[in-house]
Amino acid sequence: MRFDDNAGLDSSEVQDLRGSGGGGGIGGRVALGGGGLGLVGLVIYFLMSQFGGASSAPNPASGPGLGSVGSGQQVDATTLAQKCRTGADANRDHDCAVVAIVNSVQDYWTQQFTRSSQTYRKATTRFFNGGVRTGCGSATSDTGPFYCPADSHVYIDLSFFNELKTRFGAKGGLFTEAYVLAHEYGHHVQNLTGTSKRGNGSGPTGGSVRLELQADCYAGVWANHASTTPTESGKPLVQDVTKDDISRALDTAARIGDDYIQSKLGSGHVNESSFTHGTSKQREKWFTTGFQTGQPARCNTFSTNDLG
Numbered sequence: 001m002r003f004d005d006n007a008g009l010d011s012s013e014v015q016d017l018r019g020s021g022g023g024g025g026i027g028g029r030v031a032l033g034g035g036g037l038g039l040v041g042l043v044i045y046f047l048m049s050q051f052g053g054a055s056s057a058p059n060p061a062s063g064p065g066l067g068s069v070g071s072g073q074q075v076d077a078t079t080l081a082q083k084c085r086t087g088a089d090a091n092r093d094h095d096c097a098v099v100a101i102v103n104s105v106q107d108y109w110t111q112q113f114t115r116s117s118q119t120y121r122k123a124t125t126r127f128f129n130g131g132v133r134t135g136c137g138s139a140t141s142d143t144g145p146f147y148c149p150a151d152s153h154v155y156i157d158l159s160f161f162n163e164l165k166t167r168f169g170a171k172g173g174l175f176t177e178a179y180v181l182a183h184e185y186g187h188h189v190q191n192l193t194g195t196s197k198r199g200n201g202s203g204p205t206g207g208s209v210r211l212e213l214q215a216d217c218y219a220g221v222w223a224n225h226a227s228t229t230p231t232e233s234g235k236p237l238v239q240d241v242t243k244d245d246i247s248r249a250l251d252t253a254a255r256i257g258d259d260y261i262q263s264k265l266g267s268g269h270v271n272e273s274s275f276t277h278g279t280s281k282q283r284e285k286w287f288t289t290g291f292q293t294g295q296p297a298r299c300n301t302f303s304t305n306d307l308g
């Protein structure tokens with residue numbers, strides 16, 4: 001995947017909380033009722049009430065370019081804005097590539113919602129290091145990337161992408177990151193459409209698995225449209241999505257299936273009743289369904305008896 005050198009980036013869709021040391025030991029851990037990718041060591045104490053959601057009110061004590069997002073956390077609003085301006089920046093800088101992916105995913109959904117006479121509300125991705133406080137409680141990097149419906153942000157410690165390679169054995173590459181981010185934005189779409197509420201219950205045909213497979217499918221839908229979705233300037237930001245890109249997305253999907261994680265990274269024993277995200281095969285199948293059809297309506301994981 002390459003970006004058009006001349007396309008503009010909107011860095012305001014990503015907030016940088018790295019270095020603000022937010023995670024620390026206060027309050028409950030974030031609970032991922034379908035928000036994350038389904039990782040080992042997902043710790044779940046849901047004490048959301050301890051957090052009123054991250055505030056974006058300006059903090060008078062902040063320096064220039066810094067905004068407060070809850071106690072002890074600050075957004076560095078200047079660095080990304082300065083370095084991530086065009087597709088050329090995205091082609092040479094990793095942070096800017098993530099900005100470009102987020103822009104492309106949200107451009108697609110904005111246009112898709114408009115086509116179906118709905119309004120898409122953009123969600124900001126927040127970079128963090130180590131730990132972070134969110135509207136869903138506090139989280140550490142162990143949680144993996146996740147979407148918090150309470151504050152409508154995607155949270156990601158970018159070191160996760162190294163972990164995918166070293167711990168999960170994934171091939172990695174930029175399109176792996178695109179798949180992961182597009183999956184999290186799939187959860188945002190579900191939040192906007194009200195589908196999130198149906199995502200309760202574990203087990204191989206439970207609501208959680210259906211929600212996760214639908215998010216995988218939505219990621220595939222975006223991949224289908226990525227190189228034809230124009231930015232506000234009228235030209236697509238993503239120049240191409242190659243076969244190699246798709247194979248990297250599928251490789252990643254295979255590494256984060258419940259059965260793979262339980263058998264290779266967990267106890268070694270596969271327990272279907274605790275499935276929350278679907279098997280590796282199912283995750284590959286639903287990403288492929290989205291990619292091949294390009295139609296969100298085909299991501300009908302709640303109305304099918306055949307999840308794969």
Ligand SMILES: [Zn+2]
Pocket residue numbers: 034035036037038183184187212215
């Ligand atoms: Zn998910």
